Amino acid sequence: MTQNVSLARGTVMAERSLVARAVLQQCLDARLQVKPSVEPDPAEWVEIQKGMVIYVCFFKGADETVIPKMVNTLLNVKLSETEGGQRVSVLELPGDLLIIPQATLGGKMKSRRMQYHSNIGKEEGMALYLQFVALCEQELATRTKCTEAGAQIKHGTYGNRQVLQLNTNGPYTHLIEF
Amino acid sequence: MTQNVSLARGTVMAERSLVARAVLQQCLDARLQVKPSVEPDPAEWVEIQKGMVIYVCFFKGADETVIPKMVNTLLNVKLSETEGGQRVSVLELPGDLLIIPQATLGGKMKSRRMQYHSNIGKEEGMALYLQFVALCEQELATRTKCTEAGAQIKHGTYGNRQVLQLNTNGPYTHLIEF
Numbered sequence: 001m002t003q004n005v006s007l008a009r010g011t012v013m014a015e016r017s018l019v020a021r022a023v024l025q026q027c028l029d030a031r032l033q034v035k036p037s038v039e040p041d042p043a044e045w046v047e048i049q050k051g052m053v054i055y056v057c058f059f060k061g062a063d064e065t066v067i068p069k070m071v072n073t074l075l076n077v078k079l080s081e082t083e084g085g086q087r088v089s090v091l092e093l094p095g096d097l098l099i100i101p102q103a104t105l106g107g108k109m110k111s112r113r114m115q116y117h118s119n120i121g122k123e124e125g126m127a128l129y130l131q132f133v134a135l136c137e138q139e140l141a142t143r144t145k146c147t148e149a150g151a152q153i154k155h156g157t158y159g160n161r162q163v164l165q166l167n168t169n170g171p172y173t174h175l176i177e178f
Numbered sequence: 179m180t181q182n183v184s185l186a187r188g189t190v191m192a193e194r195s196l197v198a199r200a201v202l203q204q205c206l207d208a209r210l211q212v213k214p215s216v217e218p219d220p221a222e223w224v225e226i227q228k229g230m231v232i233y234v235c236f237f238k239g240a241d242e243t244v245i246p247k248m249v250n251t252l253l254n255v256k257l258s259e260t261e262g263g264q265r266v267s268v269l270e271l272p273g274d275l276l277i278i279p280q281a282t283l284g285g286k287m288k289s290r291r292m293q294y295h296s297n298i299g300k301e302e303g304m305a306l307y308l309q310f311v312a313l314c315e316q317e318l319a320t321r322t323k324c325t326e327a328g329a330q331i332k333h334g335t336y337g338n339r340q341v342l343q344l345n346t347n348g349p350y351t352h353l354i355e356f
Contacts, residue, residue: 023201023351055351078290089290102351112267113256114352166344173201173233173280174292175353 018118019062020178021105022074023055025171026081030098032156033163043163046154051095052080053166057105058120058128066178067128071135079172094146097136099155100162101129126158196296197240198356199283200252201233203349204259208276210334211341221341224332229273230258231344235283236298236306244356245306249313257352272324275314277333278340279307304336 030053035044054074080093090097103125107114120128133155140146140153156162208231213222232252258271268275281303285292298306311333318324318331334340 021353023353055349073287076290077287077292079292087291102349104350104352107352109251109255109354112254113265161348162346164344164346164349166342166346168340168342168344170339171233171280171342172282174282174285175199175201176287 017061018177019059019066020070021057022176024174025053027053028167028169031165032098034157048096048098048152048154051097052090053098055100055102057102058125059106059118060120062120062128064131067131067135070178071139075139091143094149094151096151097153099133101156101158129158195239196355197237197244198248199235200354202257202352203231205231206345206347209343210276212335226274226276226330226332229275230268231276233278233280235280236303237284237296238298240298240306242309245309245313248356249317253317269321272327272329274329275331277311279334279336307336
């Protein structure tokens with residue numbers, strides 16, 4: 001995915017295709033439907049308390065080598081706010097995590113519609129998503145601070161509609177690309 | 179902001195700096211604090227019903243020429259869902275609009291922290307934000323379908339913390355850059 005591009009002035013710039021995109025929002029609590037209601041059964045929801053929502057999308061060309069880098073970056077970037085107003089990582093807070101597959105993040109506008117031609121195929125995307133979730137779970141599980149505080153990780157089901165309720169103290173929305 | 183870059187293979191690619199970034203989410207209702215509580219006064223909130231939340235951020239180099247293009251694009255892209263499941267624009271729905279200034283969208287990661295060196299200065303950013311809001315209001319006001327349906331437009335205050343509550347039927351998150 002890396003190719004060298006010579007600029008007019010003779011410099012060489014490494015040009016790399018995007019393989020994944022994440023949007024991060026901080027929350028006080030968040031609730032995601034993981035199974036829609038099918039009469040007579042009510043819908044099923046997962047819920048987190050204070051922590052971070054990660055919306056994630058994979059592009060064509062992504063493979064499992066990107067997962068450790070993504071998890072390391074997203075879980076360690078200092079975007080979560082302590083009671084005292086300091087910015088720390090979600091692992092340091094420690095906070096909960098809600099992971100939401102969001103293929104729409106790969107959209108490109110063509111005329112007035114969004115197209116998703118750069119998105120990864122559904123099966124490959126699901127495999128990467130599950131690896132991403134598993135590695136986040138592993139990271140949380142190996143941090144004593146997180147396990148002692150009872151930090152939780154919840155996630156949506158790939159391919160489903162991601163019905164979400166979000167309550168923030170300022171979403172502090174960030175985009176991080178890989 | 180446009181410069182021509184010659185690629186190694188002899189083609190010429192127009193490379194343009196980003197001047198603005200927007201993230202769009204669809205909502206069933208959303209509530210944004212526009213004034214924090216100062217005892218004994220409670221906080222002030224604005225609220226919208228079904229429609230679209232627009233998070234917006236301007237970069238260095240942005241000027242007022244980008245505003246009409248942004249408004250035209252964001253209000254006409256077919257991301258809103260009708261009762262029948264069709265995707266139409268927020269103006270066609272017609273839906274409400276909540277505009278949120280979100281300078282954090284301009285962040286770039288350096289080590290484990292986000293830096294905002296590409297963001298536009300505060301005064302210029304505020305001026306552009308106000309123009310953006312005004313033009314969105316104007317677009318809604320000139321659409322009979324919107325005014326007859328009572329479509330509302332609400333927005334956050336530039337520079338404040340954007341305390342947000344969001345209720346979605348699937349946020350259908352999209353990134354659109356200018």
